[in-house]
Amino acid sequence: MEKKIYLDNAATTKTRPEVVEAMLPYFSQLYGNPSSVYEFASQNKKALDEARSIIAGAIGAESSEVYFTASGTEADNWALIATAEAYEGKGKHIITSKIEHHAVLHTCEYLQKKRGYEVTYIDVDENGIVKLDQLEKAIRPTTILISIMFANNEIGTIQPIKEIGAIAKKHNILFHTDAVQAFGQLDINVEDLGIDMMSASAHKLNGPKGIGFLYIKKGIKIRSFIHGGAQERGRRAGTENVPNVVGFGKAVEIAMATMEERTKKEIQLRDYLIKRVLAEVPYTRLNGHRTMRLPNNANFSFQFIEGESLLIMLDMSNICASSGSACTSGSLDPSHVLLAIGLPHEIAHGSLRLTLSAENTFEEIDYTVEKIKEIVDKLRMMSPLYEDFVRRR
Numbered sequence: 001m002e003k004k005i006y007l008d009n010a011a012t013t014k015t016r017p018e019v020v021e022a023m024l025p026y027f028s029q030l031y032g033n034p035s036s037v038y039e040f041a042s043q044n045k046k047a048l049d050e051a052r053s054i055i056a057g058a059i060g061a062e063s064s065e066v067y068f069t070a071s072g073t074e075a076d077n078w079a080l081i082a083t084a085e086a087y088e089g090k091g092k093h094i095i096t097s098k099i100e101h102h103a104v105l106h107t108c109e110y111l112q113k114k115r116g117y118e119v120t121y122i123d124v125d126e127n128g129i130v131k132l133d134q135l136e137k138a139i140r141p142t143t144i145l146i147s148i149m150f151a152n153n154e155i156g157t158i159q160p161i162k163e164i165g166a167i168a169k170k171h172n173i174l175f176h177t178d179a180v181q182a183f184g185q186l187d188i189n190v191e192d193l194g195i196d197m198m199s200a201s202a203h204k205l206n207g208p209k210g211i212g213f214l215y216i217k218k219g220i221k222i223r224s225f226i227h228g229g230a231q232e233r234g235r236r237a238g239t240e241n242v243p244n245v246v247g248f249g250k251a252v253e254i255a256m257a258t259m260e261e262r263t264k265k266e267i268q269l270r271d272y273l274i275k276r277v278l279a280e281v282p283y284t285r286l287n288g289h290r291t292m293r294l295p296n297n298a299n300f301s302f303q304f305i306e307g308e309s310l311l312i313m314l315d316m317s318n319i320c321a322s323s324g325s326a327c328t329s330g331s332l333d334p335s336h337v338l339l340a341i342g343l344p345h346e347i348a349h350g351s352l353r354l355t356l357s358a359e360n361t362f363e364e365i366d367y368t369v370e371k372i373k374e375i376v377d378k379l380r381m382m383s384p385l386y387e388d389f390v391r392r393r
């Protein structure tokens with residue numbers, strides 16, 4: 001098979017042709033600065049407003065509560081750092097989980113090490129669900145923020161967001177969620193779920209790279225993050241990336257219109273893949289929750305092998321996959337998420353993340369399963385651990 005089989009949609013997705021088309025005029029003909037007063041530039045201002053309104057509508061928010069950022073990472077940094085600064089008077093304690101993306105974890109470490117904050121990292125159970133009793137017990141009078149991701153980027157586990165929102169509200173604490181993987185895959189209504197702040201990113205839902213947003217509920221006292229001009233209601237300065245914002249709006253419009261049909265297809269492909277791999281590859285486990293998981297995520301651990309070797313050999317078979325999150329796949333440390341769900345180091349190392357799209361086919365899944373079987377067999381034959389296991393059996 002010559003064609004690439006792309007099974008890494010949690011890392012990024014293909015920008016849809018309709019999105020590219022919507023963006024193009026804003027590079028060429030419509031290049032005005034949205035802050036300028038003349039008629040020519042007002043079209044840019046209008047385009048920003050339209051995209052903001054589409055995005056706000058998609059999460060049950062008002063346009064004035066959506067702030068564009070350069071990435072999901074920036075939105076996470078903003079939510080955490082600016083809340084820390086604005087609520088310092090109340091206290092310096094933050095609660096998060098052990099399985100957050102590094103955009104949250106490394107920002108928490110920064111606040112701990114450089115700014116004197118205390119951070120509690122809540123455990124998850126074997127399926128990756130945050131322990132709610134532990135979360136509630138961790139709350140102190142000085143707690144200013146709970147930040148728990150909507151759905152995990154590695155194992156796909158979806159958190160009980162509504163329950164977490166209710167706990168935060170009961171204790172009068174702000175609740176931020178990193179919904180970078182969830183937005184476009186799951187129904188989200190910030191009001192119903194009790195979310196005060198939410199991060200998202202366009203390139204995970206067939207939009208362009210380098211554009212995200214932070215939802216900040218009306219009335220929340222949160223500081224500006226980038227200082228300068230009056231863009232984004234004075235809270236995030238810098239001339240807006242109009243083409244990217246337009247592309248984000250278009251991607252969200254399409255994602256919302258296609259969500260039901262698209263995720264139904266993804267779930268069929270995902271469940272077929274999971275069923276075949278678990279049935280046909282011995283000494284294999286599925287990581288993450290069986291049902292409370294993103295429609296397109298499958299994450300396996302294969303005993304006695306190295307995930308890195310598996311990835312390289314899949315690549316030679318034209319299959320794009322990942323062994324963890326994109327930025328850590330270059331490192332040899334096992335994933336913090338797989339360790340947090342209780343996997344021993346050697347099993348965490350033998351993991352593979354396959355994240356599908358509705359454009360994948362059953363034929364591609366069949367080919368992938370055959371390749372996995374072949375490669376896992378080959379790697380096990382070369383593994384001293386496997387040899388040892390077989391001898392002792």
Ligand SMILES: Cc1ncc(COP(=O)(O)O)c(C=O)c1O
Pocket residue numbers: 010011070071072073074076101103149151152153178180181200201202210211212325326
């Ligand atoms: C859960 C989660 N948060 C944050 C990010 C970062 O988003 P961005 O790539 O837009 O910076 C990612 C992307 O890998 C993610 O999966």
Ligand code: FES
Pocket residue numbers: 101102103325326327328
């Ligand atoms: S920094 Fe992105 S996954 Fe770690």
